[in-house]
Amino acid sequence: xVHFWILLAxxxxxxxxxxxxxxxxxxxxxxxxxxxxxxxxxxxxxxGLVGRVLGGIPLWFWSWLGVHAVFAFxxxxxxxxxxxxxxxxxxxxxxxxxxxxxx
Amino acid sequence: MFVGQxxxxxxxxxxxxxxxxxxxxxxxxxLPTAHDFYTAGGALxxxxxxxxxxxxxxxxxxxxxxxxxxxxxxxxxxxxxxxxGIPMALVWYAVHRKTFVLSKVRNWMSVGAVYDxxxxxxxxxxxxxxxxxxxxxxxxxxxQATGVVMQALGLPYWSGTIFVLVFILFYTxxxxxxxxxxxxxFQTIIFFSLAMVLFGVVLAKSGGLASVTEHLLQQxxxxxxxxxxxxxxxxxxxLLSYGLGTIAGxxxxxxxxxxxxxxxxxxxxxxxxxxxxxxxxILTVFMVLxxxxxxxxxxxxxxxxxxxxxxxxxxxxxxxxxxVVILAGTVAAGMATLDNVVFGNAMNLVNDWYxxxxxxxxxxxxxxxxxxxxxxxxxxxxxxxxxxxxxxxxNVLSFSATGMLFFSLTGGYFWKGATRVGAISSALVGMALxxxxxxxxxxxxxxxxxxxxxxxPFLVSFPICGLTFFxxxxxxxxxxxxxxxxxxxxxxxxxx
Numbered sequence: 347x348v349h350f351w352i353l354l355a356x357x358x359x360x361x362x363x364x365x366x367x368x369x370x371x372x373x374x375x376x377x378x379x380x381x382x383x384x385x386x387x388x389x390x391x392x393x394g395l396v397g398r399v400l401g402g403i404p405l406w407f408w409s410w411l412g413v414h415a416v417f418a419f420x421x422x423x424x425x426x427x428x429x430x431x432x433x434x435x436x437x438x439x440x441x442x443x444x445x446x447x448x449x
Numbered sequence: 450m451f452v453g454q455x456x457x458x459x460x461x462x463x464x465x466x467x468x469x470x471x472x473x474x475x476x477x478x479x480l481p482t483a484h485d486f487y488t489a490g491g492a493l494x495x496x497x498x499x500x501x502x503x504x505x506x507x508x509x510x511x512x513x514x515x516x517x518x519x520x521x522x523x524x525x526x527x528x529x530x531x532x533x534g535i536p537m538a539l540v541w542y543a544v545h546r547k548t549f550v551l552s553k554v555r556n557w558m559s560v561g562a563v564y565d566x567x568x569x570x571x572x573x574x575x576x577x578x579x580x581x582x583x584x585x586x587x588x589x590x591x592x593q594a595t596g597v598v599m600q601a602l603g604l605p606y607w608s609g610t611i612f613v614l615v616f617i618l619f620y621t622x623x624x625x626x627x628x629x630x631x632x633x634x635f636q637t638i639i640f641f642s643l644a645m646v647l648f649g650v651v652l653a654k655s656g657g658l659a660s661v662t663e664h665l666l667q668q669x670x671x672x673x674x675x676x677x678x679x680x681x682x683x684x685x686x687x688l689l690s691y692g693l694g695t696i697a698g699x700x701x702x703x704x705x706x707x708x709x710x711x712x713x714x715x716x717x718x719x720x721x722x723x724x725x726x727x728x729x730x731i732l733t734v735f736m737v738l739x740x741x742x743x744x745x746x747x748x749x750x751x752x753x754x755x756x757x758x759x760x761x762x763x764x765x766x767x768x769x770x771x772x773v774v775i776l777a778g779t780v781a782a783g784m785a786t787l788d789n790v791v792f793g794n795a796m797n798l799v800n801d802w803y804x805x806x807x808x809x810x811x812x813x814x815x816x817x818x819x820x821x822x823x824x825x826x827x828x829x830x831x832x833x834x835x836x837x838x839x840x841x842x843x844n845v846l847s848f849s850a851t852g853m854l855f856f857s858l859t860g861g862y863f864w865k866g867a868t869r870v871g872a873i874s875s876a877l878v879g880m881a882l883x884x885x886x887x888x889x890x891x892x893x894x895x896x897x898x899x900x901x902x903x904x905x906p907f908l909v910s911f912p913i914c915g916l917t918f919f920x921x922x923x924x925x926x927x928x929x930x931x932x933x934x935x936x937x938x939x940x941x942x943x944x945x
Binding site: 421445 | 524527528532533534535536538539540542543544546549550551553554658659660661662663666673674675685686688689692693696714715716719723726727730734859863902903904908912915936939941942945
């Protein structure tokens, strides 16, 4: 399994870096980078804990779903108030058209 | 059963006819340009696009494949379609925001247009064909599943499938992207509501989720474990592989580009990416749970019989007319995905390959797209003439193969050092490896294999594909960049 953990670390760094830079190199990027990897692979739940059950469903699944709920809420918040606005994008499109004539 | 067949035919024919009428309505409104045909003129809003993208991706596989995978392998099956949903919204936003801006400046209407602009002429044609090869299993899975539904409804496998395919071709070819989008709104409402009805009935008649799962936990605890069977089922590599593969694959699939090109604003883009993530998460979790409950209700199913779990549950728990209506409703989901794969590939092959070869007029571009759609459906049908693979596995194979374009796409967008040779090498090496390791390598299939050190074909191929991209780009770093590449790094884009 060692090769898997090395692979995971590389992917985590790569994906985290992509998301961090695309979110403006701020705390949003850090939070989303971490959440992305946690959401994709529940490595925060060791195999040994998978037997714990809540309401007929294992705890690992609830915690996994919880990560997704938090992720969705934060993403909604980010999209609505902290990410690139329509006005900014329209300005960029207009600038690019002027610079290149929309070639 | 005769009455059931008539009801099934009526529901399916009703869906087909309403879809065709909506396609015709879109044609009435559409402008006669190729850009309008392939991208709806870039004028659609977030809500319509949300319905459209949900319908495009939620398919038979979401219902039948996830239920079957849940039945066979347990709760970890959510990783294939459900878990990537929310992270995928963020990755799409990170990557395709640039697609959105540049498409407005350059009037792009195919995936290859991005590659042509970034890496130079001819690259788009290669990508169009590679995407066609990569999405063929996905297309085949939808056609195969249409046949399974027809059989479950007591209708003939091939004639029923051909009937549906003819209608799909009709409304897609008639209304272009705008037409399919209108049809998708209608189809999403149908299949989403019917799936929720079946899930509710299964829960009510099986005594509630907690009691069934607690019973199954004692009988078959492996269904709820990650790392069951000594770490072989839903191990960490398997979970990561399926989740990451789906994200990387969908980021490069035509569906992401088509919906980005059709957006009228960035707000619309944000709306459909997030809505899609939430919808797939909810539907997939429900369908996997349905599969797990099915294990207690129909424990004796085996092999490809398990693919028919969803219809079997409907017939077991509902009056026959109710089961028929629910099943016929799933045809709407399959139709939407089929039309999307067909339309996306036709869009790419015509705009990236045929246009370069023949220099056609606007009208010829549209007609060539219509002809391409027919050819693509025929090829997909031939591929699955003899069903060999379970639906979910066909899906995974497709996403894994498409994901091999991830490095050339994101590298081209965000790294000035990316070169044409690097992009070509990574795409060819990655895709060839995925197909080789999934279909030829001993212990074949898209799951983890001891012959691959416990990793999946995707997890082996993805880093090799990335390494190839970066190494070959570095070696060929002195190669001249095409003039269009500069726009990808315009200072005004840095503020986005």
